[in-house]
Amino acid sequence: MKISNLEELNTPCLILDKTLLEKNCSLARKKCAELKTILRPHVKTPKSIEVAKIALDNQVGPITVSTLDEAEYFASAGFKDILYAVCIIPKKLARLEFLQKKYDCVIRIVVDSILVAEATVDYSNSHSTKFEILIEIDCGEGRSGLYVEDKKILEISKIFSECNKTNLMGVLTHAGHSYSTDNKTEILSIANKEREDALAAVKHFSTFNNNNPIISIGSSPTMLFASHLNNISEVRAGIYMFWDLAQASRGICKIEDIAVTVLASVIGHNYQKKKIIIDAGALALSKDISANRFMPEVGYGFVCDSNSGKYLGLNISEIHQEHGAIDISNPDWFDNLPIGSLVRVLPNHSCLTCAGHSSYNILENNMIIDNWKRTNGW
Amino acid sequence: MKISNLEELNTPCLILDKTLLEKNCSLARKKCAELKTILRPHVKTPKSIEVAKIALDNQVGPITVSTLDEAEYFASAGFKDILYAVCIIPKKLARLEFLQKKYDCVIRIVVDSILVAEATVDYSNSHSTKFEILIEIDCGEGRSGLYVEDKKILEISKIFSECNKTNLMGVLTHAGHSYSTDNKTEILSIANKEREDALAAVKHFSTFNNNNPIISIGSSPTMLFASHLNNISEVRAGIYMFWDLAQASRGICKIEDIAVTVLASVIGHNYQKKKIIIDAGALALSKDISANRFMPEVGYGFVCDSNSGKYLGLNISEIHQEHGAIDISNPDWFDNLPIGSLVRVLPNHSCLTCAGHSSYNILENNMIIDNWKRTNGW
Numbered sequence: 001m002k003i004s005n006l007e008e009l010n011t012p013c014l015i016l017d018k019t020l021l022e023k024n025c026s027l028a029r030k031k032c033a034e035l036k037t038i039l040r041p042h043v044k045t046p047k048s049i050e051v052a053k054i055a056l057d058n059q060v061g062p063i064t065v066s067t068l069d070e071a072e073y074f075a076s077a078g079f080k081d082i083l084y085a086v087c088i089i090p091k092k093l094a095r096l097e098f099l100q101k102k103y104d105c106v107i108r109i110v111v112d113s114i115l116v117a118e119a120t121v122d123y124s125n126s127h128s129t130k131f132e133i134l135i136e137i138d139c140g141e142g143r144s145g146l147y148v149e150d151k152k153i154l155e156i157s158k159i160f161s162e163c164n165k166t167n168l169m170g171v172l173t174h175a176g177h178s179y180s181t182d183n184k185t186e187i188l189s190i191a192n193k194e195r196e197d198a199l200a201a202v203k204h205f206s207t208f209n210n211n212n213p214i215i216s217i218g219s220s221p222t223m224l225f226a227s228h229l230n231n232i233s234e235v236r237a238g239i240y241m242f243w244d245l246a247q248a249s250r251g252i253c254k255i256e257d258i259a260v261t262v263l264a265s266v267i268g269h270n271y272q273k274k275k276i277i278i279d280a281g282a283l284a285l286s287k288d289i290s291a292n293r294f295m296p297e298v299g300y301g302f303v304c305d306s307n308s309g310k311y312l313g314l315n316i317s318e319i320h321q322e323h324g325a326i327d328i329s330n331p332d333w334f335d336n337l338p339i340g341s342l343v344r345v346l347p348n349h350s351c352l353t354c355a356g357h358s359s360y361n362i363l364e365n366n367m368i369i370d371n372w373k374r375t376n377g378w
Numbered sequence: 379m380k381i382s383n384l385e386e387l388n389t390p391c392l393i394l395d396k397t398l399l400e401k402n403c404s405l406a407r408k409k410c411a412e413l414k415t416i417l418r419p420h421v422k423t424p425k426s427i428e429v430a431k432i433a434l435d436n437q438v439g440p441i442t443v444s445t446l447d448e449a450e451y452f453a454s455a456g457f458k459d460i461l462y463a464v465c466i467i468p469k470k471l472a473r474l475e476f477l478q479k480k481y482d483c484v485i486r487i488v489v490d491s492i493l494v495a496e497a498t499v500d501y502s503n504s505h506s507t508k509f510e511i512l513i514e515i516d517c518g519e520g521r522s523g524l525y526v527e528d529k530k531i532l533e534i535s536k537i538f539s540e541c542n543k544t545n546l547m548g549v550l551t552h553a554g555h556s557y558s559t560d561n562k563t564e565i566l567s568i569a570n571k572e573r574e575d576a577l578a579a580v581k582h583f584s585t586f587n588n589n590n591p592i593i594s595i596g597s598s599p600t601m602l603f604a605s606h607l608n609n610i611s612e613v614r615a616g617i618y619m620f621w622d623l624a625q626a627s628r629g630i631c632k633i634e635d636i637a638v639t640v641l642a643s644v645i646g647h648n649y650q651k652k653k654i655i656i657d658a659g660a661l662a663l664s665k666d667i668s669a670n671r672f673m674p675e676v677g678y679g680f681v682c683d684s685n686s687g688k689y690l691g692l693n694i695s696e697i698h699q700e701h702g703a704i705d706i707s708n709p710d711w712f713d714n715l716p717i718g719s720l721v722r723v724l725p726n727h728s729c730l731t732c733a734g735h736s737s738y739n740i741l742e743n744n745m746i747i748d749n750w751k752r753t754n755g756w
């Protein structure tokens with residue numbers, strides 16, 4: 001791809017600052033190295049092969065995915081060690097088997113019910129195919145998984161131990177509720193419980209199961225705030241690659257760390273209502289407003305200078321499908337941001353904003369040096 | 379495509395009920411025929427060639443688009459009369475010229491500023507290319523457009539009248555604020571003002587402009603509630619093809635009219651929290667909650683039986699990127715909706731929900747008879 005400047009891009013589009021991305025990824029690797037655990041980046045945020053490789057220090061390493069589409073996309077690019085971190089259902093086992101065989105990879109799966117454990121064993125036996133499995137533990141998020149004291153953990157581990165094709169590798173837990181607070185003491189306490197529950201859960205395994213179980217935990221906040229991760233095999237985290245205003249609003253990152261923005265053009269000046277209209281609306285930004293709980297001034301995103309990336313003190317106050325509106329109190333902004341000029345919008349939630357787009361324009365030294373594809377869908 | 383049943387589909391995915399789609403489209407055509415005006419369907423909702431053709435009674439007719447990607451997609455399928463209903467900026471004129479020439483079509487554009495009017499004339503002259511233009515009028519929505527009394531309407535019309543390549547065809551207005559109420563009298567009053575402002579605006583045109591101007595108005599509610607549309611050339615509306623809970627919550631349609639749903643699989647039973655977990659989350663449903671203002675019980679969508687489409691009295695109370703949670707008060711639902719079973723979710727806002735997907739699975743007589751592609755992006 002030829003090197004270009006921002007003015008040549010079709011708007012709206014995603015801009016990914018490579019320097020910030022590399023810095024964020026490097027810090028997370030350093031943190032996991034200090035904690036003596038493996039980082040298994042969650043690629044549901046970037047859904048990009050190039051970004052995943054940067055997260056893994058330019059290697060093809062262990063990754064976490066949230067859809068079988070992602071599993072297929074990354075497997076086709078040579079990733080061999082994939083964890084599909086959403087509970088599997090029997091209907092999806094055939095595609096899983098197909099992908100594992102086609103790409104000679106392992107797509108480790110997650111279960112939290114006896115029904116699915118039995119169906120997985122049945123499928124393995126009848127198709128003579130192998131699966132690696134983790135049991136999901138609910139460490140307080142209240143979404144998927146079994147409580148650590150649930151007797152079903154033992155029952156499920158027995159079901160898998162009776163089949164030589166299903167390898168119960170360990171447990172997985174996700175402290176997604178670490179996003180619900182901006183209190184550091186509370187995040188630390190959630191991180192501690194995530195670690196302790198995961199470690200406690202494997203004690204309920206049947207004695208026939210793996211003696212050296214995998215303990216998979218994770219979320220970006222608990223990775224960063226963990227006091228130690230002794231005996232934790234791996235950490236799954238994704239948002240740290242890009243960061244966003246939701247994380248900044250909780251003090252998990254700084255606004256200056258956010259690597260992804262939406263480039264938009266000013267398409268109108270509404271003098272009656274003192275609004276600047278841009279061509280990034282609900283589809284380009286998403287309707288996620290999760291930064292607003294702790295930073296109500298965010299609205300649908302913070303508006304930044306397109307060249308410096310510096311926050312202008314303006315926000316997106318209103319969005320329609322293809323229109324965003326910036327309320328201005330000072331009419332000088334009509335001169336500072338004429339029709340046709342560019343702005344960059346910091347997103348509330350990177351995972352959701354990026355999902356509206358098919359690629360990233362890669363920014364380095366104020367130039368667009370490349371375009372990296374994303375996968376979307378299921 | 380082979381005929382299949384719902385159980386064979388990969389979840390989550392979109393289901394489009396062809397019978398309801400055809401009924402909704404037929405009613406809108408009938409309404410516009412009664413009102414003696416042309417229906418110019420807004421394809422930003424479906425972004426599908428097959429759906430647009432059904433809206434136009436199996437013809438290739440006039441359409442409205444919200445992005446130049448849509449313009450290109452529909453032009454490439456033979457649509458010749460396209461209105462791009464978002465204000466143009468000078469940078470986008472080159473692509474517009476390219477598309478008009480490549481596909482031998484007209485992509486009519488919208489302006490609301492002197493700066494863009496002048497730039498469009500300059501571009502037409504320097505590239506010897508023709509454009510058809512409407513001036514956008516703000517009839518109360520407060521987004522884009524000029525108030526009907528704004529002197530810039532005359533100035534812009536003079537700018538275009540002095541160039542023989544730019545044809546100012548008329549005015550466009552959009553009563554998007556008709557979505558902000560569930561009061562029929564208020565919608566009627568908004569519909570009246572939309573019509574009156576559009577008609578009044580062309581009186582400010584310079585005498586050199588078109589003597590038979592196009593008056594383009596529209597939104598689904600104002601189309602349905604208009605008492606008359608005398609002298610209105612065309613109506614732009616889109617959501618009526620699919621409907622959604624936002625419209626049902628305002629009494630614009632009935633829940634039974636909604637043609638599009640998200641098919642999802644139950645992937646977990648959380649007995650501790652009395653939740654059923656499905657594999658449709660924020661990316662499959664969108665984070666739009668616009669039905670909640672008038673129907674707070676909607677949450678992120680109403681849950682329906684997958685076969686009958688009948689509302690089960692349950693809603694999606696919580697969403698994560700790839701998880702949706704259904705709170706249940708009665709544990710019988712764990713038996714009624716076992717892991718692996720299917721549900722269909724009625725969306726808050728069809729335009730936003732569909733944008734997360736790349737195609738529609740077409741339902742007719744309880745079978746999936748086809749798969750229709752969507753375009754996404756810009």
